[in-house]
Every structure is written in C-alpha cells, then in structure tokens.
Amino acid sequence: MTEFTRSLQRRRDPEGRNTNQEKLMFKKTQSEEKPAVSNHPAAADPVMVRTRSVSVIGPTLVFKGELSADEDLVIQGTIEGTIAHHKKNLTVGKEGRVKADINAASVVIEGHVDGDIHGDDFVELAKSAVVTGNIFCGRIKMADGARFNGSIEMGSQQSSQARLSVAEDPLREVSLDSARESSRDPARTHKLGA
C-alpha cells in the first residue's frame, strides 16, 4: 500500500504533461467507438481501416511464445517461438527479426529469419533478407542481394501428401513406385533439417 502511494506521488509530477496524453487517448476512444456504435462506415477513418485489415507487430515489440493467426500479418519486431499462420500472407519487414519456424500461405521476407519457412504458395526473399534455415514452398523468388543459408524444397507438401495417402492404402501397389520416388524427398529434407 505504501509503495503504491509513493509511486502515486512520484507520478503526480508529470501529471500536467500526462493530461495531454490522456486527452489524446480519449479521442482515440471516441473515434474508435464511432463506427461500432452508430454503424458509420469504418472507411471514414483510414487509420482504423489499416489497423483492422492487417495486423502489425511493431519494431519495438518483442514476443516470445506461440503465435497463430488467420489474417495478413506484418512483423517489424522480434519474435521467438513458433508462427502458425495458415492461409494468409506473412511479411517479415526490414526491421523484423524472427527466430521461429514459419508456416503461412505466402511469405515475404525483408528482414532476418532464423528458422524453417513453409510457404504453401510462395516464398519471396527481398534483397534485404537474411535467412538461415530451410525453405519449403511451391514457388520462390529471391532478389539479388538476399542472404540465404539452407536448403530449398519445392513441392514437398504434395509429395508428402501423396506418400501419406499411398502408405495408408496397402492395396495400391501400382502407384507404390512413384510414391517411393516422392517419399524420398521429404526423407532427405528431414535429414538436412536435422
């Protein structure tokens, strides 16, 4: 209790300065509420539209843990852990530092990534990209200047799916040969990744 009182007194000094900030915050509340309350089109406020459609992890943000999402995401901050980001686009911006395995439909890397990148559709490395890890993707685009250490596996998902579907059905001997071919790829990849 006393500590709290003391901290109150400490904080009381900059109160004059804070009122301005507080005022700003209230304005934000109101502008944010407007669309929800009166059903005004959110387009009236371009800033809110931007924050709603694309989630942003800002440059000062540091997060350690699991992240999953089902919307477009731009990472400018630091993330450690896992990123499961199905069906949507993920961008690691210039200031972004990711130490995690990334799963997404499409991945654009402009910053640092330390981990495997799974882009079901495509993976793009911009010229400022620095990537250490393996890339699994349908298509890839790598700009001149991008730094990349690892292996690239293309179409690995289809082949692993084919292997699974065949392996589960022992009667399908006819296609076994082709399945063996395709199953070799993920196995090799696994060894590389380990």
Next chain:
Amino acid sequence: MGHSPYLDDIDLDETDDPWQRGSARTPSCIGSTMVLKGDLSLEEDLIIEGRFEGSIVQGNQRLSIGEHARVRATIQTGSAIIAGTVEGNIRGGSTVIVKKSARLNGALTAERLCLESGANLEDVILSGNIARIDASD
C-alpha cells in the same frame, strides 16, 4: 449509448488525431484471428482484438483491448482502454478506462481509473484514484 460529458469535452479536430499524428509509430495490432501465448514487451501503442495469454510489459504507451478480445495476462502499461475480457492483474502508470463491455477478473491498479457503469467488475480488486464513473444511460 449516450456520450459522456467527459468525452464531449474533447474536440474532434481531425488534424490532431493522435493516431494520425503519431503515424510514424503505427500502433502494433493483434488482430481478431490472432492467438498469442507467451511474453510480450514493447515500447509503442498496442491494440488487442484477438486472444492473448502470458504477460505484457509496455512502457508509458497506450493499450487498447477491444470488445471481442480475450486476454489472460499480467499487464503493465501506461494508459489503457479496456472493452474486452481480461483475466489477470493490470497495472496502469496513468489512466485506465474500463468500458461497459469489459469483464475483468484480477487486480486493477492505476493512478486514475475511469469506470463505465455496466462493466463486469465482480472479482476485481481496484486500487487508485477513481477519476470518474460514467453512467451508461
């Protein structure tokens, strides 16, 4: 919902919109489909509309917890507007506003508290100066 007189005091001059003016620092946004489990620290404004579990450590910036957000975390922030569900302790350096749609569970500490009547504060320990309680109609 009627506008509270306190909010009405503030002129809505677009040019002075902090989220426009401060667009050099766009707030970080945890969207409605996002689920984060872990420890988060940041030095910029944050909007949470999804789910969060863990801890949030923020400097003297603003935190907005949206109506549909679910947060189970220990939160340390500058100022906050809470409209969603929060389980855990919240410590605000300056002002914390609790909207009527909010559901809180834990300890809420702030220098100034603004509560809107209707907010679910059944299991909350409040400490700080209650700056105002707004009746929501």
